[in-house]
Amino acid sequence: MILPIVAYGDAVLKKKAKEIDKDYPKLSELIENMYETMYGAYGVGLAAPQIGLPIRLFLVDTEPFAEDETFTKEEQEQLKNFKKTFINAQILEEEGDEWAFNEGCLSIPDVREDVFRQPKIKIQYQDENFKTYVEEYDGLIARVIQHEYDHIEGVLFTDKLSSFKKRLIKGKLTNISKGKIKIDYKMRFPAMSRKR
Numbered sequence: 001m002i003l004p005i006v007a008y009g010d011a012v013l014k015k016k017a018k019e020i021d022k023d024y025p026k027l028s029e030l031i032e033n034m035y036e037t038m039y040g041a042y043g044v045g046l047a048a049p050q051i052g053l054p055i056r057l058f059l060v061d062t063e064p065f066a067e068d069e070t071f072t073k074e075e076q077e078q079l080k081n082f083k084k085t086f087i088n089a090q091i092l093e094e095e096g097d098e099w100a101f102n103e104g105c106l107s108i109p110d111v112r113e114d115v116f117r118q119p120k121i122k123i124q125y126q127d128e129n130f131k132t133y134v135e136e137y138d139g140l141i142a143r144v145i146q147h148e149y150d151h152i153e154g155v156l157f158t159d160k161l162s163s164f165k166k167r168l169i170k171g172k173l174t175n176i177s178k179g180k181i182k183i184d185y186k187m188r189f190p191a192m193s194r195k196r
Contacts, residue, residue: 002186003037003051008108008156009177010190015054017047017152019088022130024055031085031128034059041185043106045144047151050107052188056088058148062141075139082141089125091149092134094118101143103157109183111172113165115157117146 006012020027030053038046038059047058065071066080096119104112120138123145127133137145147157158166158173175181179189 001033001036002040003033004186004188005037005041005046005050005106006052007176007179007187007189008158008173010052010107010188012049012052012054013107013151013156014154015049016154017049017054017056020055020057028128031057031059035061037185038106041106045148046106047148049151049154056152057086058089058152059083059085060141060144060148062144065140071140079140085128086123086125086145086148087127087130089123089145089149089152091121091123091146093122094120094146096120096138101140103143103147105147105157106185108156108158108173108176109181109187111158111169111176113157113161113169115147115160117143119143121146123149 034046034048034051037051038061042064044062044064045058045060048055061083062079063083066076068076071079098116098118100114100116102112103115119142120136121142122134122136124132124134150156158169161169177189178191179187
C-alpha cells in the first residue's frame with residue numbers, strides 16, 4: 001500500500017525518533033508499504049518520519065544510481081545491489097574530508113541543493129529480524145544512509161544549508177508546506193490539514 005509522504009513543515013520531521021522492538025505492530029507490513037511508497041515516488045531512501053511515524057526505521061535502495069555513467073563499473077555494481085532496512089540505527093563514526101553532492105528529498109519536492117557530508121561512516125543497526133550489525137560504508141551509499149539517518153534524528157538536508165541558501169529557498173519551502181506544488185505521488189501537507 002502506498003502511503004502519503006509527509007511534506008516539509010510537519011512537526012514529525014523535526015522530532016528525534018524513538019527506538020522500536022520486534023513487538024512493534026505490523027512491522028513487516030509497514031516495511032513492505034514503505035518500500036512500495038519509496039518506489040512509487042522514485043526515491044532511493046525513505047524514513048518512517050516521512051510517512052508520519054516518529055520511529056527509528058529507514059530503508060535504502062541505491063539501484064537507481066547504478067545507471068549513472070559517472071561512476072566506475074565497480075561503484076555501479078555496488079549501487080545496483082544495495083538494498084537494506086535499518087532499524088534503531090546509530091551512526092558511530094563519520095570521517096574523511098567533506099564533499100558536496102546535490103541532494104533532494106521526497107518530503108521537499110523540487111528543491112535540490114549541494115550538501116556537504118563526510119564520505120565514510122560506521123553504523124550500528126538492526127535488520128527486519130532484529131539481528132544487530134556494525135558496518136562501514138563510503139561514497140554515495142554512505143551519503144544516502146546519512147540523509148535517511150538525519151530524518152530519524154529530526155534533521156532535514158535543508159537544515160545543513162547556509163543561511164543565505166535558506167533565505168533563497170524560503171518561499172519554495174513555504175509553498176511546499178501549503179501544498180502549492182505539482183507532484184506525482186501522494187503527499188500530506190501540514191498547512192492544509194490545519195485548515196479543516
